[in-house]
Amino acid sequence: MAEPLVVISDVQKHYGDFHALKSIDLTVDRGEVVVVIGPSGSGKSTLCRTINRLETITSGSITIDGKELPKEGKALAQLRAEVGMVFQSFNLFSHLTILDNVTLGPIKVLGRKKADAEKEARELLDRVGVGHQADKLPAQLSGGQQQRVAIARSLAMHPKVMLFDEPTSALDPEMINEVLDVMVGLAKEGMTMIVVTHEMGFARKAADRVVFMADGEIVEQAAPAEFFSNPKSDRAKDFLSKLITA
Numbered sequence: 001m002a003e004p005l006v007v008i009s010d011v012q013k014h015y016g017d018f019h020a021l022k023s024i025d026l027t028v029d030r031g032e033v034v035v036v037i038g039p040s041g042s043g044k045s046t047l048c049r050t051i052n053r054l055e056t057i058t059s060g061s062i063t064i065d066g067k068e069l070p071k072e073g074k075a076l077a078q079l080r081a082e083v084g085m086v087f088q089s090f091n092l093f094s095h096l097t098i099l100d101n102v103t104l105g106p107i108k109v110l111g112r113k114k115a116d117a118e119k120e121a122r123e124l125l126d127r128v129g130v131g132h133q134a135d136k137l138p139a140q141l142s143g144g145q146q147q148r149v150a151i152a153r154s155l156a157m158h159p160k161v162m163l164f165d166e167p168t169s170a171l172d173p174e175m176i177n178e179v180l181d182v183m184v185g186l187a188k189e190g191m192t193m194i195v196v197t198h199e200m201g202f203a204r205k206a207a208d209r210v211v212f213m214a215d216g217e218i219v220e221q222a223a224p225a226e227f228f229s230n231p232k233s234d235r236a237k238d239f240l241s242k243l244i245t246a
């Protein structure tokens with residue numbers, strides 16, 4: 001049975017006079033993988049950022065596992081732990097080793113013992129294929145390796161849902177697949193994921209649903225096979241035709 005995990009209801013977001021999210025309704029079930037696509041400026045990043053409250057919303061509601069997003073303080077730190085986020089830029093702490101990057105959150109936010117946090121961090125780093133890099137600094141790793149560390153760092157917090165905002169768009173082409181492969185693996189293991197990406201291969205392979213946004217609205221959504229072969233709206237048709245000819 002589908003069990004709603006992230007429920008976004010009638011969310012509006014304004015930046016001053018600019019209406020960035022318009023009446024967004026989106027429910028993501030536990031274990032579901034939703035890929036969000038759409039033209040530049042359509043509000044994809046804004047949507048992601050509202051889900052872990054990097055951005056406040058103007059009105060509407062967002063709940064995760066039945067709980068309204070907390071406004072501040074300890075509850076907000078806890079929420080951020082429950083919602084993993086991986087960005088285009090890896091945002092690793094440059095002065096900390098790979099291992100310390102992954103253990104920092106579990107130790108500081110979750111109160112885990114150092115030895116336990118390190119054991120799990122090494123397992124996670126192995127899982128994303130960079131276990132042998134644990135004692136290096138981020139600058140000693142390739143972009144693809146750093147992004148996999150960023151994924152491991154999020155997973156170390158045992159998130160209920162993972163948000164990815166164009167995680168491969170800053171990577172050299174040969175490194176894109178090593179990151180996408182980790183994401184496909186996570187999807188297969190049942191992680192709930194919301195993924196903004198231009199990688200339509202990933203959408204076809206791993207998504208349960210594609211959500212197409214334009215001008216701050218969800219214009220249409222469908223299973224990937226249906227969406228790619230039979231887009232309904234002119235805006236989606238136009239977007240897809242540009243992707244294919246690009």
Ligand SMILES: Nc1ncnc2c1ncn2[C@@H]1O[C@H](COP(=O)(O)OP(=O)(O)OP(=O)(O)O)[C@@H](O)[C@H]1O
Nearest residue numbers: 015016018020038039040041042043044045046047
């Ligand atoms: N902090 C901000 N202040 C004002 N306007 C903003 C801010 N952040 C985003 N916007 C505007 O909101 C709109 C949506 O931006 P957003 O970054 O969510 O788009 P996007 O779909 O992620 O685009 P891209 O594909 O280029 O990443 C854009 O018009 C952008 O200029």
Ligand SMILES: [Mg+2]
Nearest residue numbers: 044045046165
């Ligand atoms: Mg964006």
